[in-house]
Amino acid sequence: MNNHDITSPIPAPLFPGVPFEGSPQAAELITRINEYLHGELAALAREHGIDHENSPGKALLRQVWKRSHALGFYGMTLPPQMGGLGLSVLDHVLVKEAIYASGSPFAPHVFGELSGPPRVGALARVATPFQLQNFILPVAQADMAICFALTEAEAGSDAGNVQTHAVKDGDHYVLTGEKRFISGSPFADYAVLMASTATDPAQREVSAFFVDLHAPGVRVQAGYKTMAGQTSTGNIALDGARVPATHLIGEPGRGLALALGRITVNRLLHCPAMLGLAQVALRDARDYAQQRQQFGRAIGQFQAIQHMLADMATDWAAARGLMLATARQIDAGGDPRAQAAMAKLFCSEAAFRIADRAVQIHGGEGIVQGRRVEFLFRMLRMYRVLTGTSEIQRNTIAKELLAAP
Numbered sequence: 526m527n528n529h530d531i532t533s534p535i536p537a538p539l540f541p542g543v544p545f546e547g548s549p550q551a552a553e554l555i556t557r558i559n560e561y562l563h564g565e566l567a568a569l570a571r572e573h574g575i576d577h578e579n580s581p582g583k584a585l586l587r588q589v590w591k592r593s594h595a596l597g598f599y600g601m602t603l604p605p606q607m608g609g610l611g612l613s614v615l616d617h618v619l620v621k622e623a624i625y626a627s628g629s630p631f632a633p634h635v636f637g638e639l640s641g642p643p644r645v646g647a648l649a650r651v652a653t654p655f656q657l658q659n660f661i662l663p664v665a666q667a668d669m670a671i672c673f674a675l676t677e678a679e680a681g682s683d684a685g686n687v688q689t690h691a692v693k694d695g696d697h698y699v700l701t702g703e704k705r706f707i708s709g710s711p712f713a714d715y716a717v718l719m720a721s722t723a724t725d726p727a728q729r730e731v732s733a734f735f736v737d738l739h740a741p742g743v744r745v746q747a748g749y750k751t752m753a754g755q756t757s758t759g760n761i762a763l764d765g766a767r768v769p770a771t772h773l774i775g776e777p778g779r780g781l782a783l784a785l786g787r788i789t790v791n792r793l794l795h796c797p798a799m800l801g802l803a804q805v806a807l808r809d810a811r812d813y814a815q816q817r818q819q820f821g822r823a824i825g826q827f828q829a830i831q832h833m834l835a836d837m838a839t840d841w842a843a844a845r846g847l848m849l850a851t852a853r854q855i856d857a858g859g860d861p862r863a864q865a866a867m868a869k870l871f872c873s874e875a876a877f878r879i880a881d882r883a884v885q886i887h888g889g890e891g892i893v894q895g896r897r898v899e900f901l902f903r904m905l906r907m908y909r910v911l912t913g914t915s916e917i918q919r920n921t922i923a924k925e926l927l928a929a930p
């Protein structure tokens with residue numbers, strides 16, 4: 526049986542007695558987004574056969590981006606002067622969690638997380654008027670899709686070890702190298718791409734550029750699937766691509782600082798996706814435990830199953846508490862680096878434990894493809910690697926702890 530469909534009513538909270546942690550504005554947004562996800566977008570997914578294993582093509586994605594923009598969701602994470610809602614980090618986290626808790630395959634596209642406004646919002650303060658007009662505003666208005674390209678064969682966890690080089694030639698830079706594992710690149714129009722502008726190869730001088738993915742000398746190599754079955758990741762090959770110098774973002778050598786400048790908030794902002802998906806796994810496991818009969822009773826009556834559910838709920842609540850506390854610290858003006866790394870570490874590991882137990886509770890059904898918990902197990906495995914592995918988070922936490930006076 527396939528239970529990827531999200532046409533079912535908007536689910537009730539797991540623990541109804543807990544008051545909503547965000548603002549009335551966020552509560553109202555969540556209601557409207559849920560109606561959109563469970564109504565229009567669920568119908569669209571059904572019509573086009575889209576689920577977590579069958580990714581939408583670019584034309585359909587454009588339709589979703591445009592519609593999300595018309596409804597006021599697409600640019601909501603941007604500052605008000607760019608048409609956004611200027612949400613607090615706490616509200617942002619809560620809205621994003623609700624989007625992922627819907628289980629919709631369109632979740633990463635409602636506010637353009639994969640290839641939209643969140644990719645460029647932080648660049649607005651260093652962008653030139655030309656860049657604002659030609660790249661940032663079109664992305665904000667869902668007229669252009671953009672990806673973020675840092676990772677290379679030799680620059681993974683060691684993000685500064687970028688080998689793609691950009692050599693100045695008159696009023697252009699000539700870029701050569703290869704990016705890999707770039708989310709959204711198969712359907713993006715542009716990339717915010719990091720390349721080394723150092724003349725001495727021993728030096729690290731990473732600069733950021735807006736790169737047209739359809740320009741001569743630029744090739745996106747899609748065609749591989751992640752373990753969760755998605756095809757939205759690709760490589761970008763640059764073979765002497767000529768990029769106008771007007772596409773350089775900020776000062777030369779400031780690329781990595783621009784990319785990692787908001788690392789605290791960016792790390793935290795992955796947590797609501799994991800915990801939204803973990804909530805889906807927990808809900809599915811709870812419902813299955815109530816329905817599935819063995820030995821003449823629902824398996825949810827066995828203490829072994831009850832304890833698994835209790836551990837899952839406790840993991841979820843603890844991870845969520847850390848996520849929300851870190852969001853509040855950022856909103857209060859802090860830069861809680863260690864806490865954001867702890868949140869990324871703990872949320873990703875807890876979400877995977879929840880998915881693992883959800884599979885166990887489903888028995889044989891849980892390991893057959895088509896069951897949502899089977900997909901969630903594969904999907905939540907990925908977050909322990911993505912955007913800074915668990916080991917890199919531990920390095921950050923230890924470094925902050927040991928540096929403290």
Ligand SMILES: Cc1cc2nc3c(=O)[nH]c(=O)nc-3n(C[C@H](O)[C@H](O)[C@H](O)COP(=O)(O)OP(=O)(O)OC[C@H]3O[C@@H](n4cnc5c(N)ncnc54)[C@H](O)[C@@H]3O)c2cc1C
Nearest residue numbers: 673674675676681682706707708751758912913914916917
């Ligand atoms: C589906 C997907 C989407 C992605 N999207 C993007 C994207 O949009 N843009 C982008 O730029 N990148 C993207 N990435 C890249 C991602 O951020 C990297 O894969 C990740 O940072 C890890 O780098 P790596 O794969 O090279 O692993 P490696 O760095 O080779 O790590 C291998 C192992 O060594 C460990 N390790 C490495 N260094 C240390 C250390 N100092 N201490 C302890 N352990 C260490 C790691 O934790 C890991 O266990 C994506 C990757 C995937 C798989």
